[in-house]
Amino acid sequence: MRSVKLLVTLGLVVAAAVGCGDQRAPADNRVRDADTAERARRVAAAWEGSEAARVWSRGYYPLGDAVQLPAGAFHDDADKRAYATQNFTLHALLPDTAKKRAKVRWRDGDSLTLPLASAREAYDKVARGGNSGPALTVTAARLGEMTVPTSRGTATVPAWLFTVKGYDTPLKRVAVTPSELPRSPIGAVPERTDALMPLVGLETVARDGRTLTVRAEHGGCDDGPAVDVLETEGSVVFSASIRGTADGPCTSESRVEKLTVKLRHPVGDRIVLDAFTGRPVPPRQQSARPAR
Template sequence: MRSYKLLVTLGLAAATVVGCGDLSAPGGGHVRDDDTAERARRVAAAWEGSEVARAWQRDYYLLGDAVQLPDGAFHNDADKRAYATRNFDLRTPLPDAPKKPGRIRWTDGEALTLPLTSARAAYDKLDRGESPGPALTVTGARLGDMTVLTSRGKATVPAWLFTVKGYDTPLKHIAVTPPKLPRPPIGAVQQETDELVPLHGLNTVAQDGRTLTVLAKHGACDDGPAVDVLETEGSVVLSASIRGTSDGPCTSQSLAKKVTVRLRRPVGDRILLDAFTGRPVPPHRQAARPTQ
């Protein structure tokens, strides 16, 4: 197994690769190294019945993006660049956080109340650019809601709705902060190899809950990433690897591709885990989304 060190990300490349197959079952979609398969089983076993797993299913942990863009975003390259560099121009007063708590509502009828953040706090997470280039102009802000994917399934959460000049629908940002996840029950792998690398994050989950799109690492001189699956009763462990690496000269680039993973049954309330880190797969932020 050749060691494969991924350096600082210099670019992202978009593609779709299908990687599926239960690591625990013979004849899966991708034949994996025995050590990698064992790692996935260890991660699943560590989380099964753990206190952190109970917290994951009890509390509110965001799996989707904290931001939802306006319909039709973006109209032009200037707006795309403005959002990619997080360059905003505020042309309106921002409301304070309401004194009453916000209510998170799941589709099964369960609910949870948490303090609301202010519009200023949400805006400051959006506007991080200091570039003299193009900017998105915000002309209004009000409290509303948005639907997001959480560790307990889809939920309607309070959100700040920012009016963006030139767009008919608002840009939304969640107005409740998820709690910090407790220490995971298993540590990360110490070294990246071709057979196991960390994922960039979760990109999308299809309506049926059986098709996931994740962003996986690879380099400039290989055949791209693959992602394999170990499905258990309480978790879905994703193991990312790099296919067809070359021993010849190669530029020091870390790229990423979208990988579509199909499950045998909907993810539901199972925990989506990264075999490398031993942690839940984080949401992939829109600011770093690869160019289509």
């Protein structure tokens, strides 16, 4: 995967190692490569007024983390390691609930009823460790709520609240599954190049709605990934690429880094799209069912 044409990017410089958080926002959001720009425009145009956009506007698609940590987390390195390795000890009976479905509610009054995960299902998504290292202890669980950013703005969603020993507030885990993703009105690009690659996913959307962190892939013999942005009235289209590639032998090593992008306007209810796939950028914690 070596292109002779060097993509002039937005100046996103990422000095971090794999998964590190040393991220810098681009100077502006102009898409500068002609082919990449044309692809981004085609993706935006395909979604504008489409059936997929209609389905998206009515679904529950979270843009934030499915877990909210207790206040003050974490007290020490042992607790940090326990959470990072998903190592938990359960010292409580997880409650059953007769409810099989629950509502997601938006601030404008809209709501959507979705299947409700059990306390056991939610706990198992958080506690996948089981190693001999430090562990966090769960002493109780109850059904409650939490707020998350979504494609339709902030929503109040059902959540399981787990009491963690040593912390005054619970660890919260979303208790509903995202809606089924709509089928994209435009197909993916047939082949990866250094000038256009698929994004790995959407990491976070900041409170200001303008600062988005995405994850992008690159190799071991380049200067890292970059992301260009096309903003339209109905969508935000990201175009991922690789900077500073050169011809010659190279290892097949694959790395993933985080890039922080500053939009001109808050994302709001616009669709966040990947120019390569032609589909919505998948949120980090989203485990949605496959497209129809």
